[in-house]
Amino acid sequence: MSELRIIGLQGFPEVHPGDDLARHILHTLARNHLTLEDGDIVVVTQKVVSKAEGRLVRLAEVVPSPFAETVAAQWGRDARQIEVVLREARRIVRMDRGLIIAETHHGFICANAGVDASNVGEAGVVTLLPRDPDASAAALRAALQAETGKDVGVIISDTFGRPWRAGLTDVAIGVAGFLPIDDYRGRPDAYGHPLRVTAVAVADELAAAAELAAGKATAIPVVLVRGYCAPRGEGNARMLIRSAAEDLFR
Amino acid sequence: MSELRIIGLQGFPEVHPGDDLARHILHTLARNHLTLEDGDIVVVTQKVVSKAEGRLVRLAEVVPSPFAETVAAQWGRDARQIEVVLREARRIVRMDRGLIIAETHHGFICANAGVDASNVGEAGVVTLLPRDPDASAAALRAALQAETGKDVGVIISDTFGRPWRAGLTDVAIGVAGFLPIDDYRGRPDAYGHPLRVTAVAVADELAAAAELAAGKATAIPVVLVRGYCAPRGEGNARMLIRSAAEDLFR
Numbered sequence: 001m002s003e004l005r006i007i008g009l010q011g012f013p014e015v016h017p018g019d020d021l022a023r024h025i026l027h028t029l030a031r032n033h034l035t036l037e038d039g040d041i042v043v044v045t046q047k048v049v050s051k052a053e054g055r056l057v058r059l060a061e062v063v064p065s066p067f068a069e070t071v072a073a074q075w076g077r078d079a080r081q082i083e084v085v086l087r088e089a090r091r092i093v094r095m096d097r098g099l100i101i102a103e104t105h106h107g108f109i110c111a112n113a114g115v116d117a118s119n120v121g122e123a124g125v126v127t128l129l130p131r132d133p134d135a136s137a138a139a140l141r142a143a144l145q146a147e148t149g150k151d152v153g154v155i156i157s158d159t160f161g162r163p164w165r166a167g168l169t170d171v172a173i174g175v176a177g178f179l180p181i182d183d184y185r186g187r188p189d190a191y192g193h194p195l196r197v198t199a200v201a202v203a204d205e206l207a208a209a210a211e212l213a214a215g216k217a218t219a220i221p222v223v224l225v226r227g228y229c230a231p232r233g234e235g236n237a238r239m240l241i242r243s244a245a246e247d248l249f250r
Numbered sequence: 251m252s253e254l255r256i257i258g259l260q261g262f263p264e265v266h267p268g269d270d271l272a273r274h275i276l277h278t279l280a281r282n283h284l285t286l287e288d289g290d291i292v293v294v295t296q297k298v299v300s301k302a303e304g305r306l307v308r309l310a311e312v313v314p315s316p317f318a319e320t321v322a323a324q325w326g327r328d329a330r331q332i333e334v335v336l337r338e339a340r341r342i343v344r345m346d347r348g349l350i351i352a353e354t355h356h357g358f359i360c361a362n363a364g365v366d367a368s369n370v371g372e373a374g375v376v377t378l379l380p381r382d383p384d385a386s387a388a389a390l391r392a393a394l395q396a397e398t399g400k401d402v403g404v405i406i407s408d409t410f411g412r413p414w415r416a417g418l419t420d421v422a423i424g425v426a427g428f429l430p431i432d433d434y435r436g437r438p439d440a441y442g443h444p445l446r447v448t449a450v451a452v453a454d455e456l457a458a459a460a461e462l463a464a465g466k467a468t469a470i471p472v473v474l475v476r477g478y479c480a481p482r483g484e485g486n487a488r489m490l491i492r493s494a495a496e497d498l499f500r
Contacts, residue, residue, distance in 0.1 A: 002260070002463050002470070008252040094498040101498065109414040118448070121441040159448065163413055163499030164359040165421065166492045167431040167451030169458070181417040182465075190469040191371040198368070198409065201417030202462060208419070209459035212452060212478055213252050215432075219440040220252070228462055242416045248344040248351060249413030249499065 004227040007034070008213035008220040014121070015221075017054035022143035025222055034224065036144060041153040041225040043210035046173060047119050048221040049136050049156050050127040057084050057115075059124045071095065081115065081126060088113035088128055093250075101161075104129060107241045108173060110160045130156065133174025134236040141176040153177035153230055156237075157207035163249070170211035172203035175237040178230035180204070201240060202231065254477040257284070258463035258470040264371070265471075267304035272393035275472055284474065286394060291403040291475040293460035296423060297369050298471040299386050299406050300377040307334050307365075309374045321345065331365065331376060338363035338378055343500075351411075354379060357491045358423060360410045380406065383424030384486040391426040403427035403480050406487075407457035413499065420461035422453035425487040428480035430454070451490060452481065 009028045015021070025042060029035060036042075050056070064072070064079035068086055072079035075098035082100070089102035093109055102113040106129070114129035130136045137154040144152055156174030161167075172180060180203030210223035244250055259278045265271070275292060279285060286292075300306070314322070314329035318336055322329035325348035332350070339352035343359055352363040356379065364379035380386045387404040394402055406424030411417075422430060430453030460473035494500055 002258040004256040004459070004463050006254040006256065006459065010252070096498050099498065118443070119439045119441065123443075159450070164492055164497060165451060165454065165490050166496070167449045167454070167490065169451050169455050171415065189369045191369065193368070193373075199417045200409070200461065201415065201419050204415065204417070204419050205458035205462050208455035209254070209256065209462060211450065212455050212459060213254050240415050240417065242414055246416070247414060248346050248349065 002227075004209070004225060006209050006213045007032075007224040007226065008210075008215075009034075009222045009224065010220065012048070012219060012221050015048045015051040017051065017056065019052045020143075021048065021052045022140055022147060025140075025144065026147060028222060029224070036148045036150040036152055037226065038151045039153075039226075039229070040150070041155060041178070041206055041228060041230060042140070042144065043155045043157050043207060043223045043225060044140065045170075045214065045221040046114070046129060046133070046156055046158040047116070047127055049130050049133070049140075049174075051120075053130055053136065055128040055130060056120070057126050057128060059084070059126065071100075081117070084126055084128070085112045085115045088115055106133065106173070107238065108160075110158070114158065114173075129158065129173065134176065134238065135174075137174035137176035137237075151177070155203055155207055155210070157210060159211070169204075170207040172207045172237050172240060175203050175235050175240075177235070178203075179233040179235040180237060180240050181235075182231045203235070203237065203240060206230075252477075254459070254475060256459050256463045257282075257474040257476065258460075258465075258468075259284075259472045259474065260470065262298070262469060262471050265298045265301040267301065267306065269302045270393075271298065271302045272390055272397060275390075275394065276397060278472060279474070286398045286400040286402055287476065288401045289403075289476075289479065290400070291405060291428070291456055291478060291480060292390070292394065293405045293407050293457060293473045293475060294390065295420075295464065295471040296364070296379060296383070296406055296408040297366070297377055299380050299383070299424070301370075303380055303386065305378040305380060306370070307376050307378060309334070309376065321350075331367070334376055334378070335362045335365045338365055356383065356423070357488065358410075360408070364408065364423075379408070379423065384426065384488060385424075387424035387426035387487075401427070405453055405457055405460070407460060409461070419454075420457040422457045422487050422490060425453050425485050425490075427485070428453075429483040429485040430487060430490050431485075432481045453485070453487065453490060456480075
């Protein structure tokens, strides 16, 4: 029997710019009668990382460009919010039916280039994705390790849509401490035949699993995954971005 | 603290056409010192469902069409396998670089229309997706309930690629006993503001979580998820197929 535990931590505090997330996580773990163990994976939603890093924009301070005004007028959206989306994007993948699917400066393809108004707590304020979510994950991992001596993995997660399938799932936008893809190619299958093409995006599966313990309407931004033996190596979430050369759906 | 347990069941037997999967699952649970509880979700990989349902094709018995021969010749692939893929498809979404991304008769968009040669156990044999994975899931759920009296959810999972992001993740191709999408629209966020557009594909997240306890190279085709409070209702995996009208990426 192989077992994973997906543990949503209750009572995470409200996060403000400049906050020490590692300290919040360790306090919240203690409040949940937990201590970190080697091999644990800490999954943190993008929203609290963005807040701690001050990645907040007050729409009242945004002057929309003429193009943002044009787009907003077509779909009855807020031109200032469109402006923020355009600033976070390096490429528009689709702009249709009031939706903007954009490639962010990091290379993630997602709705509104990751700009989000939900769960912010203040009207007229939106969050941006962390500037470098892999660096955010690595810094958090280092801080947790410095404080506890434990070797843990860290995922920064966000909620993305996908073509073809309805509904959203959580994926990893920042990774530290393990390889986000478990590459089975060449390894034998259960019958001893070599597997040909299976490389599993385990960091995305971990983010998805964590979402199940967090939920969208609840205030559980940090989830602990215990018992998963992650692929060892120096990983990051850029490894989860399919290269243009290998992507049939650019 | 909200906690899910993702339990991979050891010792699942080799599956043959006509096998009673519910019986195999209950025996394997017993061998793992587990009994089903109300609210458990049983995640079964497509491969064993297809085998039990006899969805196997011996390539030696397949006569490829001229088009299958043409495609196979371009990429150095087996024309008989291409022929099986074409028979399982109702639409080709992309055919490029030796890959066929197809829409199956069920409406799933995936590589090779779900035709797979790995983990089959016999050279020259491929598996097809179950003819109606939702019906497979419903039948399994009914059989488990008849035997144990417990109200469980069932997911038939398969491993799909996705545009833009590297690596594969497990998704749900059959669902019974719960709603595969948790629709938060209109519900308040953690600050009391209504969430606007979040509908989470929890069945896919459950399938992904199960994959972490199963792995690709191991013989763990059945995973138990315990402690997840699934959205109540009569659900199926067709609900996870984005309608053409709502899909910007057909």
